Amino acid sequence: MNGLRIYSDPFTTDKLSGQPVFYSRRSNGPYYCWRYEEKSKRWCGSRMHTFDFSLSELSVASWKGVPAALQVKLGEHYIE
DSSP, X not given: OTTEEEEEEEEEEOTTTOOEEEEEEETTSOEEEEEEXXXXXXXXXXXXXXXXXXXXXOEEOOGGGSOHHHHXXXXXXXXX
């Protein structure tokens, strides 16, 4: 997954699942927000606009800190 960057907001967790919220961006593409949905038991992504959130609040996330199920979902989303 060339050029993929993963971000997190260390002060935000999803209110329903209690899981951290992650953001992704590949190269100069759009940002995606990833949240874990308890009902479906899977990670779901939604495309974000930069005016929907503050980039300054995000920090680069370690790949090791990304849940395994989300790593799989990111691999499916960003097919090379």
